[in-house]
Amino acid sequence: MRDGSLENAFSVIARNIVPKGSLRRQWQLTGGVSAQVHALEISCQTGKVKHVVVRRHGFATWKPLPDDVTITEYQLLSTLYRAGLPVPEPLILDTSKSILPSPYFVMAMVDGTTTIDKHNMHNALLQMAEFLSRLHRLSIESLDVPKVQRCEDPIQGALSYLPDDDRFGSIRAVVRNHTLRSTDTSLLHGDYWPGNILWNDSELAAVIDWEDAAIGSSICDLAVCRTELNVRYGVQVAQRFTEHYLAARPVDISDLPIWEIYVGSAALATMHEWRLPPATEKARRRRTLAFVTRAASELDSNT
Numbered sequence: 001m002r003d004g005s006l007e008n009a010f011s012v013i014a015r016n017i018v019p020k021g022s023l024r025r026q027w028q029l030t031g032g033v034s035a036q037v038h039a040l041e042i043s044c045q046t047g048k049v050k051h052v053v054v055r056r057h058g059f060a061t062w063k064p065l066p067d068d069v070t071i072t073e074y075q076l077l078s079t080l081y082r083a084g085l086p087v088p089e090p091l092i093l094d095t096s097k098s099i100l101p102s103p104y105f106v107m108a109m110v111d112g113t114t115t116i117d118k119h120n121m122h123n124a125l126l127q128m129a130e131f132l133s134r135l136h137r138l139s140i141e142s143l144d145v146p147k148v149q150r151c152e153d154p155i156q157g158a159l160s161y162l163p164d165d166d167r168f169g170s171i172r173a174v175v176r177n178h179t180l181r182s183t184d185t186s187l188l189h190g191d192y193w194p195g196n197i198l199w200n201d202s203e204l205a206a207v208i209d210w211e212d213a214a215i216g217s218s219i220c221d222l223a224v225c226r227t228e229l230n231v232r233y234g235v236q237v238a239q240r241f242t243e244h245y246l247a248a249r250p251v252d253i254s255d256l257p258i259w260e261i262y263v264g265s266a267a268l269a270t271m272h273e274w275r276l277p278p279a280t281e282k283a284r285r286r287r288t289l290a291f292v293t294r295a296a297s298e299l300d301s302n303t
Helices: 003-017 069-082 118-137 154-161 166-176 218-233 235-248 256-273 278-302
Strands: 022-029 035-043 049-057 090-094 104-108 186-188 197-200 203-207 214-216
Touching: 003 022, 003 035, 003 049, 003 090, 049 069, 069 090, 069 104, 118 186, 118 197, 118 203, 118 218, 118 235, 154 166, 154 256, 166 256, 166 278, 186 218, 214 218, 218 235, 218 256, 218 278, 256 278
Parallel strands: none
Antiparallel strands: 022 035, 035 049, 049 104, 090 104, 186 214, 197 203
16 A cells, blocks of 8 residues: 555544544554554544554465464454453454455554563563463463464474475484474464563563464474574573473473474574574574574484
Protein backbone atom coordinates (compact mmCIF):
# COMPACT_ATOMS: atom_id res chain seq x y z
CA MET A 1 0.00 0.00 0.00
CA ARG A 2 1.11 3.58 -0.64
CA ASP A 3 1.88 5.72 2.41
CA GLY A 4 -1.30 7.77 1.94
CA SER A 5 -3.52 4.69 1.75
CA LEU A 6 -1.82 3.21 4.79
CA GLU A 7 -2.35 6.42 6.74
CA ASN A 8 -6.06 6.37 5.83
CA ALA A 9 -6.35 2.73 6.89
CA PHE A 10 -4.71 3.44 10.23
CA SER A 11 -7.06 6.40 10.75
CA VAL A 12 -10.02 4.04 10.38
CA ILE A 13 -8.43 1.55 12.77
CA ALA A 14 -7.80 4.35 15.28
CA ARG A 15 -11.50 5.25 15.26
CA ASN A 16 -12.43 1.59 15.69
CA ILE A 17 -10.20 1.38 18.75
CA VAL A 18 -11.20 4.75 20.25
CA PRO A 19 -14.66 5.95 19.14
CA LYS A 20 -14.39 9.59 18.05
CA GLY A 21 -10.62 9.33 18.47
CA SER A 22 -8.15 10.50 15.86
CA LEU A 23 -4.82 9.26 14.62
CA ARG A 24 -1.99 11.55 15.71
CA ARG A 25 0.86 9.64 14.13
CA GLN A 26 1.97 6.18 13.08
CA TRP A 27 5.37 4.60 12.64
CA GLN A 28 6.76 1.23 11.69
CA LEU A 29 8.38 -0.87 14.39
CA THR A 30 11.56 -2.66 13.41
CA GLY A 31 13.20 -5.83 14.61
CA GLY A 32 11.05 -8.60 13.14
CA VAL A 33 11.47 -10.05 9.66
CA SER A 34 8.29 -12.02 9.01
CA ALA A 35 5.59 -9.55 10.07
CA GLN A 36 4.91 -5.90 9.42
CA VAL A 37 4.26 -4.04 12.66
CA HIS A 38 3.15 -0.42 13.11
CA ALA A 39 2.55 1.65 16.21
CA LEU A 40 -0.39 4.06 16.31
CA GLU A 41 -0.74 7.06 18.58
CA ILE A 42 -4.42 7.91 19.03
CA SER A 43 -5.90 11.08 20.55
CA CYS A 44 -8.92 10.52 22.79
CA GLN A 45 -11.69 13.03 23.42
CA THR A 46 -10.63 13.17 27.06
CA GLY A 47 -7.27 14.57 25.99
CA LYS A 48 -5.44 11.37 26.79
CA VAL A 49 -3.34 9.49 24.26
CA LYS A 50 -3.57 5.77 23.56
CA HIS A 51 -0.82 3.72 21.92
CA VAL A 52 -1.56 0.48 20.09
CA VAL A 53 0.25 -1.87 17.73
CA VAL A 54 -1.05 -3.21 14.40
CA ARG A 55 0.43 -6.57 13.38
CA ARG A 56 0.23 -8.22 9.94
CA HIS A 57 1.90 -11.43 8.77
CA GLY A 58 3.35 -12.78 5.55
CA PHE A 59 6.17 -10.36 4.77
CA ALA A 60 8.99 -12.89 4.56
CA THR A 61 8.78 -15.13 1.49
CA TRP A 62 11.46 -17.43 2.93
CA LYS A 63 9.27 -18.21 5.96
CA PRO A 64 5.93 -19.74 4.94
CA LEU A 65 3.21 -19.34 7.56
CA PRO A 66 -0.21 -20.99 7.88
CA ASP A 67 -3.03 -19.05 6.21
CA ASP A 68 -4.77 -18.62 9.55
CA VAL A 69 -1.67 -17.49 11.48
CA THR A 70 -3.16 -14.05 12.27
CA ILE A 71 -6.32 -15.57 13.74
CA THR A 72 -4.34 -18.16 15.68
CA GLU A 73 -1.90 -15.64 17.17
CA TYR A 74 -4.73 -13.33 18.21
CA GLN A 75 -6.66 -16.18 19.84
CA LEU A 76 -3.56 -17.44 21.61
CA LEU A 77 -2.72 -13.98 22.93
CA SER A 78 -6.28 -13.69 24.23
CA THR A 79 -5.94 -17.00 26.06
CA LEU A 80 -2.55 -16.18 27.56
CA TYR A 81 -3.63 -12.67 28.57
CA ARG A 82 -6.69 -14.07 30.38
CA ALA A 83 -4.41 -16.60 32.08
CA GLY A 84 -2.39 -13.72 33.52
CA LEU A 85 0.81 -14.15 31.54
CA PRO A 86 2.71 -10.96 30.63
CA VAL A 87 1.73 -10.62 26.99
CA PRO A 88 0.25 -7.63 25.12
CA GLU A 89 -3.50 -7.21 25.52
CA PRO A 90 -5.21 -8.15 22.23
CA LEU A 91 -7.87 -5.61 21.23
CA ILE A 92 -9.40 -6.37 17.84
CA LEU A 93 -9.01 -8.89 15.02
CA ASP A 94 -10.00 -8.04 11.43
CA THR A 95 -9.88 -10.69 8.71
CA SER A 96 -12.21 -8.86 6.30
CA LYS A 97 -9.39 -7.27 4.21
CA SER A 98 -11.66 -4.24 3.83
CA ILE A 99 -9.34 -1.83 5.66
CA LEU A 100 -5.95 -3.40 5.00
CA PRO A 101 -5.23 -5.86 2.17
CA SER A 102 -4.43 -8.66 4.62
CA PRO A 103 -5.78 -9.80 7.99
CA TYR A 104 -4.44 -7.94 11.01
CA PHE A 105 -4.92 -7.63 14.71
CA VAL A 106 -4.42 -4.75 17.11
CA MET A 107 -2.94 -5.04 20.59
CA ALA A 108 -2.07 -2.63 23.34
CA MET A 109 1.45 -1.25 23.16
CA VAL A 110 3.72 -2.34 25.99
CA ASP A 111 6.41 0.13 27.02
CA GLY A 112 9.79 -1.51 27.14
CA THR A 113 13.06 -2.39 25.51
CA THR A 114 14.51 -5.68 24.30
CA THR A 115 17.94 -4.74 25.65
CA ILE A 116 19.00 -6.62 28.76
CA ASP A 117 20.90 -4.56 31.30
CA LYS A 118 24.12 -6.53 31.71
CA HIS A 119 24.33 -5.36 35.33
CA ASN A 120 20.95 -7.03 35.88
CA MET A 121 21.75 -10.22 33.93
CA HIS A 122 21.20 -12.60 36.86
CA ASN A 123 17.73 -11.22 37.60
CA ALA A 124 16.86 -11.10 33.89
CA LEU A 125 17.79 -14.76 33.39
CA LEU A 126 15.71 -15.72 36.41
CA GLN A 127 12.66 -13.92 35.03
CA MET A 128 13.14 -15.37 31.56
CA ALA A 129 13.39 -18.87 32.98
CA GLU A 130 10.37 -18.36 35.23
CA PHE A 131 8.22 -17.16 32.34
CA LEU A 132 9.19 -20.09 30.15
CA SER A 133 8.62 -22.64 32.89
CA ARG A 134 5.24 -21.05 33.64
CA LEU A 135 4.26 -21.27 29.97
CA HIS A 136 5.30 -24.91 29.75
CA ARG A 137 3.36 -25.79 32.91
CA LEU A 138 0.08 -24.58 31.39
CA SER A 139 -2.48 -27.31 30.85
CA ILE A 140 -3.26 -27.42 27.14
CA GLU A 141 -6.42 -29.39 27.81
CA SER A 142 -7.90 -26.98 30.36
CA LEU A 143 -7.13 -23.76 28.46
CA ASP A 144 -8.93 -22.41 25.42
CA VAL A 145 -5.82 -22.84 23.27
CA PRO A 146 -6.34 -22.47 19.52
CA LYS A 147 -5.20 -25.22 17.18
CA VAL A 148 -1.52 -24.39 16.75
CA GLN A 149 0.97 -26.29 14.64
CA ARG A 150 2.93 -29.29 15.81
CA CYS A 151 6.62 -28.68 16.40
CA GLU A 152 8.85 -30.08 13.67
CA ASP A 153 10.75 -33.29 14.39
CA PRO A 154 14.27 -32.11 15.33
CA ILE A 155 16.05 -35.05 13.70
CA GLN A 156 14.38 -34.69 10.31
CA GLY A 157 14.51 -30.92 10.63
CA ALA A 158 18.24 -30.85 11.34
CA LEU A 159 18.96 -33.22 8.45
CA SER A 160 17.01 -30.94 6.10
CA TYR A 161 18.90 -27.82 7.24
CA LEU A 162 22.45 -29.17 7.57
CA PRO A 163 24.47 -28.79 4.35
CA ASP A 164 25.00 -32.08 2.56
CA ASP A 165 28.77 -31.88 2.28
CA ASP A 166 31.84 -33.44 3.89
CA ARG A 167 32.24 -30.67 6.47
CA PHE A 168 28.98 -31.67 8.15
CA GLY A 169 29.16 -35.41 7.49
CA SER A 170 30.03 -36.35 11.07
CA ILE A 171 27.27 -34.11 12.49
CA ARG A 172 24.70 -35.60 10.12
CA ALA A 173 25.76 -39.11 11.18
CA VAL A 174 25.34 -38.27 14.87
CA VAL A 175 21.90 -36.80 14.18
CA ARG A 176 20.75 -39.88 12.22
CA ASN A 177 21.82 -42.19 15.04
CA HIS A 178 19.91 -40.34 17.76
CA THR A 179 16.65 -41.62 19.21
CA LEU A 180 14.42 -39.04 20.91
CA ARG A 181 13.79 -39.72 24.60
CA SER A 182 11.65 -36.79 25.76
CA THR A 183 7.90 -37.42 25.79
CA ASP A 184 6.59 -34.19 27.35
CA THR A 185 4.12 -32.09 25.40
CA SER A 186 3.85 -28.37 26.11
CA LEU A 187 2.62 -25.16 24.60
CA LEU A 188 5.69 -23.53 23.02
CA HIS A 189 6.44 -19.94 22.13
CA GLY A 190 8.53 -21.21 19.25
CA ASP A 191 10.88 -18.22 19.05
CA TYR A 192 11.76 -17.45 22.65
CA TRP A 193 14.83 -15.22 22.59
CA PRO A 194 15.78 -11.78 24.01
CA GLY A 195 14.50 -9.97 20.91
CA ASN A 196 10.97 -11.09 21.75
CA ILE A 197 11.10 -10.04 25.41
CA LEU A 198 10.31 -6.50 26.57
CA TRP A 199 11.81 -5.08 29.76
CA ASN A 200 10.62 -2.11 31.78
CA ASP A 201 12.72 -0.97 34.76
CA SER A 202 14.52 -4.34 34.74
CA GLU A 203 11.22 -6.21 35.00
CA LEU A 204 9.91 -8.54 32.30
CA ALA A 205 7.02 -6.52 30.86
CA ALA A 206 5.83 -8.73 28.00
CA VAL A 207 6.72 -11.58 25.68
CA ILE A 208 5.78 -10.77 22.10
CA ASP A 209 5.63 -12.33 18.60
CA TRP A 210 3.74 -15.61 19.03
CA GLU A 211 3.40 -16.52 15.35
CA ASP A 212 5.66 -19.57 15.76
CA ALA A 213 3.74 -20.99 18.72
CA ALA A 214 3.49 -24.75 18.60
CA ILE A 215 2.75 -27.90 20.56
CA GLY A 216 5.73 -30.10 21.28
CA SER A 217 8.70 -30.78 23.53
CA SER A 218 9.50 -27.97 25.93
CA ILE A 219 13.18 -28.61 25.17
CA CYS A 220 12.64 -26.86 21.82
CA ASP A 221 12.00 -23.48 23.50
CA LEU A 222 14.92 -24.08 25.84
CA ALA A 223 17.23 -24.77 22.89
CA VAL A 224 16.07 -21.67 20.98
CA CYS A 225 16.83 -19.40 23.93
CA ARG A 226 20.13 -21.12 24.73
CA THR A 227 21.30 -20.74 21.13
CA GLU A 228 20.65 -17.00 21.11
CA LEU A 229 22.04 -16.39 24.59
CA ASN A 230 25.19 -18.25 23.58
CA VAL A 231 25.61 -16.10 20.47
CA ARG A 232 24.99 -12.83 22.31
CA TYR A 233 26.48 -13.40 25.73
CA GLY A 234 28.43 -16.64 25.72
CA VAL A 235 28.00 -20.22 26.84
CA GLN A 236 28.11 -19.43 30.58
CA VAL A 237 25.07 -17.16 30.36
CA ALA A 238 23.20 -19.79 28.36
CA GLN A 239 24.05 -22.37 31.01
CA ARG A 240 22.90 -20.15 33.89
CA PHE A 241 19.56 -19.62 32.13
CA THR A 242 19.23 -23.41 31.76
CA GLU A 243 19.96 -23.98 35.44
CA HIS A 244 17.29 -21.44 36.44
CA TYR A 245 14.77 -23.11 34.12
CA LEU A 246 15.49 -26.60 35.48
CA ALA A 247 15.22 -25.33 39.06
CA ALA A 248 11.73 -24.03 38.26
CA ARG A 249 10.70 -27.01 36.13
CA PRO A 250 12.85 -30.14 36.39
CA VAL A 251 12.68 -32.08 33.09
CA ASP A 252 14.78 -34.61 31.24
CA ILE A 253 17.18 -32.68 28.98
CA SER A 254 18.89 -35.65 27.34
CA ASP A 255 17.45 -34.46 24.00
CA LEU A 256 18.78 -30.92 24.42
CA PRO A 257 21.80 -31.39 22.09
CA ILE A 258 19.66 -32.61 19.18
CA TRP A 259 17.33 -29.65 19.60
CA GLU A 260 20.34 -27.32 19.66
CA ILE A 261 21.63 -28.83 16.42
CA TYR A 262 18.18 -28.39 14.89
CA VAL A 263 17.79 -24.77 16.03
CA GLY A 264 21.37 -23.85 15.12
CA SER A 265 21.28 -25.48 11.69
CA ALA A 266 17.96 -23.76 10.91
CA ALA A 267 19.53 -20.42 11.85
CA LEU A 268 22.56 -21.06 9.65
CA ALA A 269 20.32 -22.00 6.71
CA THR A 270 18.13 -18.88 6.91
CA MET A 271 20.43 -16.26 8.40
CA HIS A 272 21.10 -14.65 5.01
CA GLU A 273 17.42 -13.62 4.98
CA TRP A 274 17.58 -11.74 8.28
CA ARG A 275 18.97 -8.53 6.77
CA LEU A 276 21.88 -8.39 9.19
CA PRO A 277 24.95 -6.21 8.55
CA PRO A 278 27.63 -8.37 6.89
CA ALA A 279 30.02 -8.18 9.83
CA THR A 280 27.24 -9.09 12.27
CA GLU A 281 26.14 -12.05 10.16
CA LYS A 282 29.71 -13.31 9.85
CA ALA A 283 30.26 -13.22 13.61
CA ARG A 284 26.87 -14.78 14.29
CA ARG A 285 27.53 -17.59 11.81
CA ARG A 286 30.85 -18.38 13.44
CA ARG A 287 29.37 -18.54 16.94
CA THR A 288 26.31 -20.52 15.83
CA LEU A 289 28.45 -23.06 13.99
CA ALA A 290 30.62 -23.49 17.08
CA PHE A 291 27.45 -24.00 19.14
CA VAL A 292 26.14 -26.66 16.73
CA THR A 293 29.51 -28.43 16.66
CA ARG A 294 29.66 -28.47 20.45
CA ALA A 295 26.12 -29.86 20.67
CA ALA A 296 26.98 -32.60 18.17
CA SER A 297 30.03 -33.57 20.20
CA GLU A 298 27.92 -33.77 23.35
CA LEU A 299 25.26 -35.81 21.55
CA ASP A 300 27.91 -38.20 20.24
CA SER A 301 29.45 -38.69 23.69
CA ASN A 302 26.02 -39.47 25.17
CA THR A 303 25.18 -42.09 22.55
